[in-house]
Amino acid sequence: MYDIAKSMYIDIHSRKGKNMKTPFVNKAQIDEICKKFPTPFHLYDEKGIRENARKLHKAFSWNKGYKEYFAVKATPNPTILKILKEEGCGTDCSSYTELLMSDRCGFSGNEIMFSSNDTPAKEFELAARLGATINLDDITHIDFVKDILGEIPKRISCRFNPGGTFSISNTIMDNPGDAKYGLTRPQMTEAFKRLKELGAEEFGMHAFLASNTVTNDYYPTLAKILFETAVELKKETGVAVSFINLSGGIGIPYTPDKEPNDILAIGEGVRKAFEEVLVPAGMGDVAIYTELGRFMLAPYGHLVTKAIHEKHTHKEYIGVDACAVNLMRPAMYGAYHHITVMGKEDAPADHVYDITGSLCENNDKFAIDRKLPKIDNGDILVIHDTGAHGFAMGYNYNGKLKSSEILLKENGDTVMIRRAETPDDYFATLEDFWDVEV
Numbered sequence: 001m002y003d004i005a006k007s008m009y010i011d012i013h014s015r016k017g018k019n020m021k022t023p024f025v026n027k028a029q030i031d032e033i034c035k036k037f038p039t040p041f042h043l044y045d046e047k048g049i050r051e052n053a054r055k056l057h058k059a060f061s062w063n064k065g066y067k068e069y070f071a072v073k074a075t076p077n078p079t080i081l082k083i084l085k086e087e088g089c090g091t092d093c094s095s096y097t098e099l100l101m102s103d104r105c106g107f108s109g110n111e112i113m114f115s116s117n118d119t120p121a122k123e124f125e126l127a128a129r130l131g132a133t134i135n136l137d138d139i140t141h142i143d144f145v146k147d148i149l150g151e152i153p154k155r156i157s158c159r160f161n162p163g164g165t166f167s168i169s170n171t172i173m174d175n176p177g178d179a180k181y182g183l184t185r186p187q188m189t190e191a192f193k194r195l196k197e198l199g200a201e202e203f204g205m206h207a208f209l210a211s212n213t214v215t216n217d218y219y220p221t222l223a224k225i226l227f228e229t230a231v232e233l234k235k236e237t238g239v240a241v242s243f244i245n246l247s248g249g250i251g252i253p254y255t256p257d258k259e260p261n262d263i264l265a266i267g268e269g270v271r272k273a274f275e276e277v278l279v280p281a282g283m284g285d286v287a288i289y290t291e292l293g294r295f296m297l298a299p300y301g302h303l304v305t306k307a308i309h310e311k312h313t314h315k316e317y318i319g320v321d322a323c324a325v326n327l328m329r330p331a332m333y334g335a336y337h338h339i340t341v342m343g344k345e346d347a348p349a350d351h352v353y354d355i356t357g358s359l360c361e362n363n364d365k366f367a368i369d370r371k372l373p374k375i376d377n378g379d380i381l382v383i384h385d386t387g388a389h390g391f392a393m394g395y396n397y398n399g400k401l402k403s404s405e406i407l408l409k410e411n412g413d414t415v416m417i418r419r420a421e422t423p424d425d426y427f428a429t430l431e432d433f434w435d436v437e438v
């Protein structure tokens with residue numbers, strides 16, 4: 001989904017007067033960790049991840065069938081998935097390799113949701129073999145799936161896109177009408193009828209209408225739309241859905257001036273809509289699912305990088321040893337990520353820097369015109385909120401290699417959960433192709 005937090009240029013310091021995000025490690029800890037693991041690396045906070053997952057489950061504990069299917073695309077790492085499995089989560093997969101990873105991590109059957117789009121046949125085949133719940137993105141996929149599998153799975157879901165704009169209290173949050181995902185409202189009716197004819201027995205619906213929402217009203221508003229639609233669909237088709245998937249979209253405050261979402265208030269808002277719409281319609285047994293990625297992991301990840309160059313030309317630049325290969329969001333969306341210069345938390349933010357990576361792309365900047373304390377070569381910078389859609393979006397432009405991932409365990413120890421790429425990894429797909437005759 002497109003990220004609505006286009007805020008890289010926001011001058012947080014002049015608004016608030018001070019740096020307000022606190023890393024989950026202090027200077028002494030980060031110095032020790034950097035002795036053990038060379039920068040750059042992504043660091044994850046097990047304690048934070050577990051506490052947050054428990055709070056989410058508490059928020060939806062009123063719903064008997066509630067389940068969070070963690071969006072693997074946000075942080076595709078087996079250790080992270082296993083931690084979340086222990087906390088009661090399933091996985092939401094969008095591709096063949098995410099399905100394979102979920103399977104290897106011990107997720108099976110109803111613990112896997114497969115919400116993909118433009119899906120190749122072999123991905124549907126694998127999803128069906130694993131017993132995953134397939135969430136269809138298009139009405140034409142009904143026959144596509146039937147032809148591949150020879151039948152329609154008994155349990156199936158359809159992704160709904162109502163079109164137009166999605167607003168909360170007159171504020172436009174996003175533009176579902178422009179999004180490639182999902183079935184239109186009339187197609188939902190047609191799809192349910194056809195799936196029923198083809199033998200489907202257990203139905204679900206899904207929608208993702210706005211990304212990175214920093215408001216407690218997104219899920220309740222979305223839930224009401226989906227609940228009302230489910231009631232209509234029951235009248236029109238005789239199909240009573242057994243689960244409604246609110247998908248992802250609960251955001252986090254990337255900028256320190258914003259208040260974080262209150263997940264307990266969000267859960268309560270969804271409960272109210274449930275009581276108002278589904279219970280009177282005799283649908284009080286519907287299970288609520290979520291497919292959160294960012295909310296589950298983003299604040300519990302830091303990209304840790306070292307300042308290696310300072311450059312004084314038309315602007316003041318600090319070059320670090322990470323680049324957009326390690327975190328693409330600023331280059332891709334102009335997204336703001338807060339930066340803490342470790343050990344200088346209380347120093348005045350009296351310098352203005354562009355913090356750059358080494359790619360031959362002028363947008364390879366983690367911050368532009370950012371007020372920060374004076375940075376010296378060797379300083380460790382923590383780039384905040386990189387735990388979701390951070391490492392995962394990495395690529396290999398300029399032959400740059402992806403970093404390691406490190407877990408800060410609950411007991412304070414650190415353990416590597418993915419090694420850094422090596423040149424051999426980069427060259428692996430060329431192994432048999434150095435001497436191709438031309």
Ligand SMILES: Cc1ncc(COP(=O)(O)O)c(C=O)c1O
Nearest residue numbers: 001071115248249291292293294
């Ligand atoms: C189908 C689907 N589900 C869930 C997510 C997770 O979204 P978020 O990380 O915003 O919670 C995404 C993200 O793009 C998605 O495409």
